[in-house]
Amino acid sequence: MPPAPAAAESRPGPSDRERGDACPGALRLHPADDGALARVRLPGGLLTDRQALVLAGLAERWGDGALELTSRGNVQLRGLPADSGAELGDALRAAGLLPSETHERVRNIVASPLSGLDGRGYADVRAWVRELDQRLCASPAAAGLAGLFLFALDDGRGDVAALDADVTLIATPGGGALLRLGRAVTARRVAAGDEASAALAAAEEFIAAAGAKAWFVRDAPELVDPGAEPLPPPTGTAPEPGRFDGGLVVGTRFGRLSAAQLRQLAAAAPELRITPWRSVVLPGATGPAPAGLRTAPGSPWERATACTGAPGCAKSLADVRTDAARALDLAVEPGAPVHWSGCERRCGHPAGAWVDVLATGAGYRVTAHRMSGPTSQDLTTEQMAEAVAEARRTT
Known part of the structure; x- marks a missing residue:
């Protein structure tokens, strides 16, 4: 099973529903220490080359010259002027990246990234992505979804099905799909051709039932009917960096x-x-990858994540990305998921068994979250790298 990816987005709890959804978007910017942040939704993670060039230009014109990829297959622009929202929206709208101003923050759809490319899976789920996105934007009720409410469209290989999305479609042999809600262990059967409409209907059903009780299905599973179909275990894996018959995967x-x-x-x-x-x-790439990107598996950087840290976040007690990069560059092998956090909020940490590296102001606390229970040690920044490598080997 692939590790649950660490989200760049921190998730509100069920009790936050009545206070409103503060999740940033392309039009509603989030203030940070390094400037405003915009999050652009990319259903299925799909971008044309022309749209990618537009985003690169926006990052250079208004942002910090880079883009951040999130665990929902979206992108973020950082370091923006606080008053750049209107011009940013115009540019995104012209590039086809902002089809609905009222629904732009709810278009969180992840999909099996190799679908239709490597001969695996039971369906090319890109068609589901496009139809679901259109239906989402046309549904008045769907505008009430949380900005982190997640749809996952799995082509049957079991990769994004392991992410515990709010609504998951899993393609089945011969057509159709199983529809899973939250972390349910059973699913609903969906006929071929009804996949996108069934996913939207399930989300609308949850909105109607949840009211002010919960943002996410996993926080209130009793509000929905999970169905009675048994679920196959999600045995797929995240695509490894490197070449495959259908193209190239690059890591960041x-x-x-x-x-x-x-x-x-x-x-x-x-x-x-x-x-x-x-x-x-x-897809179809044959040339060399840009410098600084990973194109081979087996790197210590695999399954390694970090929050923004200082100087971008005022709450952070350390420049965690610089310290984490130094530790990863010293390591010689991959291991368990590891996440560096600048403060106790631990924004974006993974689920399951993982290694927690928390800045303390005097160094780092390294905690291995094993199934048998957590074990911790307080260390200096210089000692942290070796301790993290050992914890990743044994977690």
């Missing part, structure tokens, strides 16, 4: 792509697919 460092790197990716393929694991699939 903490999900950051410079504008120059994004332009090179756009030149390598007419379509880009941003994955929930902060990598990029380039």
